[in-house]
Amino acid sequence: MNNFDTKYYNYASIPLENLKPFIENYASPVFLYSRKSLTESFNLLRDILPPKFKIFYAQKSNPNSKILKHINGLGSGCDTASLGEMKSALAAGFAPEKIMLTGPSKSNEEIRFAVDNNILSVNVESVQELNLVNEIAREKNKIQNILVRINPPYDSSENTRIIGGTGVSKFGIDIEQIEIFFKTLKSCGNVYLTGIHIFNSSQILDAEKILSNTKNVIDTAIDLSKTYSFKVKTIDLGGGFGIPYSDNETPINLEKLAEGLNSLVSDKKYSRFLDGVDLIFEPGRYLSGRAGMYLVKVLYTKNSRGTEILLADGGIHHLLRPALIGQSHPAVNLTALFEGRKGNKKYMIAGPLCTSIDSFGENIDLTDTTQGDIIAFLNAGAYGYTESMPQFLSHATAKEIFID
Ligand SMILES: Cc1ncc(COP(=O)(O)O)c(C=O)c1O
Structure with missing residues (x-):
């Protein structure tokens, strides 16, 4: 997926411009939650x-x-x-x-x-x-x-x-x-x-x-x-x-x-x-799911026996669902999006934990990705951080930022 103009995510919830600081000043994996998206989902349901x-x-x-x-x-x-x-x-x-x-x-x-x-x-x-x-x-x-x-x-x-x-x-x-x-x-x-x-x-x-x-x-x-x-x-x-x-x-x-x-x-x-x-x-999910995205940074890229692998600084210690129930969260390369890069590839995106289940999935379609790019996993607001396994390998916990 190359852009936000899809049904997965209400692009207006966190306008791209507002995401820029999180890309430019990226320090560690972070969950961003959108007040606007919460309000919209709640009101949609309340109204019907x-x-x-x-x-x-x-x-x-x-x-x-x-x-x-x-x-x-x-x-x-x-x-x-x-x-x-x-x-x-x-x-x-x-x-x-x-x-x-x-x-x-x-x-x-x-x-x-x-x-x-x-x-x-x-x-x-x-x-x-x-x-x-x-x-x-x-x-x-x-x-x-x-x-x-x-x-x-x-x-x-x-x-x-x-x-x-x-x-x-x-x-x-x-x-x-x-x-x-x-x-x-x-x-x-x-x-x-x-x-x-x-x-x-x-x-x-x-x-x-x-x-x-x-x-x-x-x-x-x-x-x-x-x-x-x-x-x-x-x-x-x-x-x-x-x-x-x-x-x-x-x-x-x-x-x-x-x-x-x-x-x-x-x-x-x-x-x-x-x-x-x-x-x-x-x-639960209907209200909080779309309101959250999880950002990680690609620390290394490698190819293992024909599979392109992106090694991220975040993993299932923050977002367990891909490993737990095979949930695939829509992924976007935000850096590539801002830079207007073109061209797509299929990637396996994996995290830093010492277990091969620490993966966000294989065959994830992303704009061509390089070391240092920031990837967003969308629809991560529900059963994301709350359901993860933050103790494994004593990595730092993720930050959570609520965007007004
Ligand atoms: C008792 C109870 N209520 C509500 C929910 C929320 O479910 P959902 O996020 O699917 O709306 C759950 C989910 O496990 C639940 O156990």
């Missing part, structure tokens, strides 16, 4: 969602404090998955009633913190956890709101198993075993079940799939509410809104999604049930 849908940013996709503050300012809630994430959400200014705690293996300390801080909801993922939340809330003489996270029976069609998948899952309670949850709940006087949580899959680009998942989750809530006579106030539909990373992928058709969600919530079959119910989406 019917008002009863709330957005809770999935902090795990990028916990950078400036990103959190900005997203809080845009009116989002925050989905957290650890003590650290709850603390970061509070420090960024999210009100406790706009923070949820999810995760299959919450510690006693995490649950205590959530209860102490009046977090909106603890999303319970097992019967044992239900008992523990109840016990902690009783000790503190409080009633803690909970959602029950369910492992659904339907296919979630995730290409690379990240969070979804079918069958056995560490996430949530199998729907087939939900009766025992409701039986146990009867003896839990210090929790209040406000609804259900189902996360289907990540990186979905098909609007129809998001719609059918949404419908399935609402149907599940209706069934459970009837079978176990409880009033549903919240349905958490998880995240999963995808972004294109390559030419083979097309962005979500937002018009189709808007139309489908609007007709779903106004359909007579659902509208009565959904009256007064909050529907929550917890997107």
